[in-house]
Amino acid sequence: MHGNLIFILDWLAASIRYAAPVALASVGSVYSERSGIFNIGIEGMMLIGAFFGILGSYYTDSVLVGVMAAMLAGLLCSLIHAYMSVTLSANQIISGQAINLLAVGITNFLNRALLGHLSGVRVPGFAVIKIPLLHKIPIVGQLFFQQTAHVYLAYLIPIIGAWILYRTTWGLNVRAAGEHPQAVRSAGLSVERIRYATIALSGLMAGLGGAAVSLGEVRIFTQEMTGGRGFVVLAAIVVGKWNPALTGLACLLFGGASALQTRAQTLGALDIIPHQFYNMLPYLLTCAALAGFVGRTVQPEKLGEPYDPEQD
Amino acid sequence: MNSWSLKGALQKAKDIIVGPIIAIALALLLAGILIYFSGYEPLAAYGALFKGSVGNINSLAVTGVRMTPLLLGGLAVAMSFSCGVSNIGIEGQLYLGAVGATIVGLMPLPVPQWLHLLLVLAAGFVFGALWATVPGYLYAYKGVNEVVLTLMLNYVAIYLVSYLTNTVYGPLGEKGASYSQSPELVSTARLPILLKGSSLHVGLLVGIVLAIALYIFMNHTSSGFRLRMVGFNPHAAEYAGIPMERTRMQIMLLSGGLAGIAGASEVAGLFHRLYANFSPGYGFDAIAVSLLAGNNPLAVILSSAFYGALRAGATRMQQVIGIEVSIVFIIQAFTILFVTAGTVLSHRPSVIKKLFRFSKKSPAEGRG
Numbered sequence: 001m002h003g004n005l006i007f008i009l010d011w012l013a014a015s016i017r018y019a020a021p022v023a024l025a026s027v028g029s030v031y032s033e034r035s036g037i038f039n040i041g042i043e044g045m046m047l048i049g050a051f052f053g054i055l056g057s058y059y060t061d062s063v064l065v066g067v068m069a070a071m072l073a074g075l076l077c078s079l080i081h082a083y084m085s086v087t088l089s090a091n092q093i094i095s096g097q098a099i100n101l102l103a104v105g106i107t108n109f110l111n112r113a114l115l116g117h118l119s120g121v122r123v124p125g126f127a128v129i130k131i132p133l134l135h136k137i138p139i140v141g142q143l144f145f146q147q148t149a150h151v152y153l154a155y156l157i158p159i160i161g162a163w164i165l166y167r168t169t170w171g172l173n174v175r176a177a178g179e180h181p182q183a184v185r186s187a188g189l190s191v192e193r194i195r196y197a198t199i200a201l202s203g204l205m206a207g208l209g210g211a212a213v214s215l216g217e218v219r220i221f222t223q224e225m226t227g228g229r230g231f232v233v234l235a236a237i238v239v240g241k242w243n244p245a246l247t248g249l250a251c252l253l254f255g256g257a258s259a260l261q262t263r264a265q266t267l268g269a270l271d272i273i274p275h276q277f278y279n280m281l282p283y284l285l286t287c288a289a290l291a292g293f294v295g296r297t298v299q300p301e302k303l304g305e306p307y308d309p310e311q312d
Numbered sequence: 313m314n315s316w317s318l319k320g321a322l323q324k325a326k327d328i329i330v331g332p333i334i335a336i337a338l339a340l341l342l343a344g345i346l347i348y349f350s351g352y353e354p355l356a357a358y359g360a361l362f363k364g365s366v367g368n369i370n371s372l373a374v375t376g377v378r379m380t381p382l383l384l385g386g387l388a389v390a391m392s393f394s395c396g397v398s399n400i401g402i403e404g405q406l407y408l409g410a411v412g413a414t415i416v417g418l419m420p421l422p423v424p425q426w427l428h429l430l431l432v433l434a435a436g437f438v439f440g441a442l443w444a445t446v447p448g449y450l451y452a453y454k455g456v457n458e459v460v461l462t463l464m465l466n467y468v469a470i471y472l473v474s475y476l477t478n479t480v481y482g483p484l485g486e487k488g489a490s491y492s493q494s495p496e497l498v499s500t501a502r503l504p505i506l507l508k509g510s511s512l513h514v515g516l517l518v519g520i521v522l523a524i525a526l527y528i529f530m531n532h533t534s535s536g537f538r539l540r541m542v543g544f545n546p547h548a549a550e551y552a553g554i555p556m557e558r559t560r561m562q563i564m565l566l567s568g569g570l571a572g573i574a575g576a577s578e579v580a581g582l583f584h585r586l587y588a589n590f591s592p593g594y595g596f597d598a599i600a601v602s603l604l605a606g607n608n609p610l611a612v613i614l615s616s617a618f619y620g621a622l623r624a625g626a627t628r629m630q631q632v633i634g635i636e637v638s639i640v641f642i643i644q645a646f647t648i649l650f651v652t653a654g655t656v657l658s659h660r661p662s663v664i665k666k667l668f669r670f671s672k673k674s675p676a677e678g679r680g
Binding site: 038040080084088089090091093094095097098099100101102104105106108109112113228231234235238274276277279280283284286287290291292299303304 | 346350351393398400446447450454456457459460461463464465467468471472474475478481596599600603636638639640641642643644645646648649652653655656657
């Protein structure tokens with residue numbers, strides 16, 4: 001095969017590997033933001049998920065149990081955020097930041113206490129699944145259909161997420177809770193309950209995304225291993241215009257940027273542009289999207305604002 | 313606000329201090345349980361924490377050093393949050409302030425030391441404010457969400473400093489050094505040491521002076537009142553003819569400038585040069601610091617001292633007892649959660665009864 005082609009394939013494969021966990025986590029966060037709740041604790045929830053995924057898989061030798069433990073841990077974290085931001089109407093930035101701190105502390109602490117003796121032993125992780133027939137397609141098959149299980153989930157879940165958000169009554173309720181909460185209330189529905197549900201969803205999906213980071217590839221836990229992917233989620237949501245499917249694509253775009261900078265050296269591109277500028281790219285892109293340079297970006301009307309029924 | 317009385321002041325001080333102390337006690341208790349169940353002696357652990365942070369003059373100096381960037385960063389947060397602006401770009405503004413301080417600090421200026429130092433700190437302020445200009449403009453004039461905007465620019469700033477200090481191609485990098493860093497600042501650009509034989513530098517005093525100045529500005533001047541009014545009652549502020557756009561821009565710039573001074577103080581006081589990745593997340597911790605202080609600049613002095621002491625003591629706790637330093641993050645997180653919950657609950661005493669029912673009324677402090 002031609003050298004350039006190999007390079008491009010390798011780059012695309014790395015982009016998909018980076019993007020999949022982020023895309024999984026982003027779907028839940030799109031829902032919580034659409035319902036009006038900002039969640040910067042997503043990084044912490046992913047980190048917690050990454051740790052409990054490893055822990056569950058280590059103790060039971062079952063990947064499935066690992067994933068369930070990760071999602072449950074993500075859910076518990078999200079309930080803290082829900083209680084603080086919905087029930088207490090507290091500042092959403094602060095409770096998210098508290099969860100980020102808590103996650104770093106708890107995972108480091110428990111990792112040393114419970115898994116400290118492991119020193120590099122790998123736990124059972126996601127297996128590579130070849131999709132019958134499809135994986136035989138030249139290039140495309142190799143790229144998209146010989147992946148680990150979570151990658152397939154990352155293909156499907158954003159699309160399902162978009163379908164539910166735009167085509168079901170519950171999806172409409174979620175969107176309304178973030179745009180016109182008083183209308184939701186007039187319709188006899190509870191804004192608080194909808195927001196609790198979407199935050200819980202963001203916790204579950206962040207846990208899954210975290211498990212995808214740890215169980216998907218390296219199969220060991222290292223300190224702060226999610227390395228800012230949760231913040232990439234927040235960025236991808238902006239670029240993806242609060243649409244689950246587009247956000248999934250935005251994750252792929254960011255994955256591409258991230259994979260590009262590790263490969264820029266082979267291209268000789270680092271001689272012209274230092275690698276730090278490749279690293280900045282996703283974040284600058286997000287700012288450009290927010291500023292309206294990349295099409296019109298409109299955030300949910302009530303994003304970040306506690307709902308006060310007596311105000312309307 | 314202007315009817316000052318001793319009784320009122322004491323009552324206010326009590327309101328500010330009692331809640332956080334309960335929150336800290338609860339957080340230490342919970343973390344203590346965690347320490348116990350992981351097979352350590354909580355009292356011994358906290359003893360080591362105490363000794364390592366305030367046990368003797370050297371520990372106190374370490375606490376002071378750790379406290380300084382948290383104090384200055386905490387003021388930047390208090391500045392913006394108390395005016396309803398969620399500037400979480402403190403980390404990035406801190407990095408840019410460090411760049412400004414480095415540029416001025418590398419110049420062998422023919423001026424007395426006090427003036428050079430003043431210029432270094434001023435450069436920190438200007439660069440921090442400059443980094444806040446674009447998000448400030450987009451937020452104030454275009455209504456763009458400032459949270460994501462300022463958050464993203466943190467990472468841009470960190471990579472920018474990594475580029476600037478690169479030892480091969482970085483404009484500020486020291487050629488041939490083994491770590492990404494700038495050359496050392498000239499001697500007149502270094503903040504004096506407060507305690508001989510320690511690293512405690514004048515940055516701490518700068519922070520305390522600025523805290524007092526910010527408190528007076530925010531609470532006892534009409535400009536400060538105007539800024540805060542935009543936060544706590546935007547409708548009234550607009551009705552009163554306060555130009556919202558310009559005021560929000562000013563808030564963001566002032567906050568960014570204070571964060572810049574935090575970075576300048578680290579460079580000019582502690583490192584004497586600019587390092588890539590020099591901040592272990594001070595800009596994020598500053599949010600917790602300011603929250604614990606209820607966004608009150610004077611209380612930020614106390615809360616930054618507490619967080620600084622935690623950081624300083626945790627190192628000793630790890631050395632002596634063997635407990636992960638990260639227990640500090642757990643204590644911090646619990647403190648934030650309890651303080652926040654406590655603030656809300658104390659505004660609504662009846663909520664205790666319906667703790668698990670959904671809220672019917674939003675508290676006075678909402679977003680920001």
